[in-house]
Amino acid sequence: MAVMRMGYVHARVTDLAEAKNHYANTLGLYETLAEDGKVYYKAWDEWDHHSVVLEEGGVGVVKFGFKVEYESDIDLIEKKAQDFGLTVERMSKGENPEVSDGIRFIAPSEHVFEVYHGQTLIGTEVGTHNPDAFPRHLVGVGVPARDHALILAEDVRTMENMFGAVFDFFPTERVQTDLEDKDAHFIASWMTANNQIHQIAVLEGPQAKFHHFAFKLGDWTEVGRAGDIFAMDDVPIDIGPTRHGITRGQTIYFFDPSGNRNEVFAGGYPAYRDRPINKWTPDQIAKGTFYHARELNERFTSVYT
Structure with a gap:
């Protein structure tokens, strides 16, 4: 198996301060980075650096990221995308903070998809050594993922x-x-x-x-x-x-x-x-x-x- 899961959703918001209140205080996401009009979030039971990116300036989706199991999977998916008739470009490490190199293409739906193999490991909020069932101090809904x-x-x-x-x-x-x-x-x-x-x-x-x-x-x-x-x-x-x-x-x-x-x-x-x-x-x-x-x-x- 190449693609393990959807790794992140990157969406636009009209007001970043209002959005931060919603996603952090109502849904209970954890902020992991804020820079250049963007804020990055993970949920308490997620281990990678982020799964949601919010960017100020409009509404709708900017792109989706899909994580693969092995670095070699990038080449395989690139070939499959080209065979399907898609135009693929290479993505350098760091273009997305804490995300590895990979590929990017525009799907037939005109959505932007990125494929990568690595993201900085932060760990879940309960850890992996004798972990508790959930964090003691959840905020708002406290969504796990x-x-x-x-x-x-x-x-x-x-x-x-x-x-x-x-x-x-x-x-x-x-x-x-x-x-x-x-x-x-x-x-x-x-x-x-x-x-x-x-x-x-x-x-x-x-x-x-x-x-x-x-x-x-x-x-x-x-x-x-x-x-x-x-x-x-x-x-x-x-x-x-x-x-x-x-x-x-x-x-x-x-x-x-x-x-x-x-x-x-x-x-x-x-x-x-x-x-x-x-x-x-x-x-x-x-x-x-x-x-x-x-x-x-x-x-x-x-x-x-």
């Missing part, structure tokens, strides 16, 4: 093919116009390279747009507590607490002060390459998205950055 992201693209099938051919991802869930037709139109796809139910999802929509990125929680109780914290901090909630039919995850969607959508996500089921794909038809998207209410709100389908 960043989880996944959902992006938009005009051609979902091409994006699924790209993730498979270049990163060796496989789809776990998909919305398509026909369950049996191999040429069915793909409306959305959820993909991963490991046992996480999805690391990235792609929804049909405008190129280069960003729907949300998510933070991991443990269970329903933690999702409910997060909802209480959001109410205390006047965080605008999009929807939830509720459950997804697709992935079976428990969720709340909400907005940061700039209007970027976040999510807290718990549950799901383990992904395996030999497990059949869960396929959904367009008439069941509401059930798949919000399993309890089985209806979509206007914001969820029309607001993206």
Whole structure:
């Protein structure tokens, strides 16, 4: 396996001070570096230097970083990306603080993807020697890790093919116009390279747009507590607490002060390459998205950055 996981999300925010209050004090991320209008964060159970980068100046996503297991994987993925027809450039160590050299390319969706093999090891907040279950002094929600992201693209099938051919991802869930037709139109796809139910999802929509990125929680109780914290901090909630039919995850969607959508996500089921794909038809998207209410709100389908 080459790609182990999505390593970081780099997003834009309109006001860095407001964003820092949201991500540090409400979500409970730990600041690891601040420089040049950017701030870098990790969650308490993450060991690399950062998993979230915020940059002042607008909204939406700047780029995604994917971490591979070995330095030699960079060359393999570079060749696979070129074979897929993508233009690849080399990325030098230090272009991203505390991140190794690697490659960078623009996906068919017009999102920027970086691939790297190393990031400065900081360690989790509980360490690895006889660790406690969680840090004693969590702040806000106290999210343990960043989880996944959902992006938009005009051609979902091409994006699924790209993730498979270049990163060796496989789809776990998909919305398509026909369950049996191999040429069915793909409306959305959820993909991963490991046992996480999805690391990235792609929804049909405008190129280069960003729907949300998510933070991991443990269970329903933690999702409910997060909802209480959001109410205390006047965080605008999009929807939830509720459950997804697709992935079976428990969720709340909400907005940061700039209007970027976040999510807290718990549950799901383990992904395996030999497990059949869960396929959904367009008439069941509401059930798949919000399993309890089985209806979509206007914001969820029309607001993206």
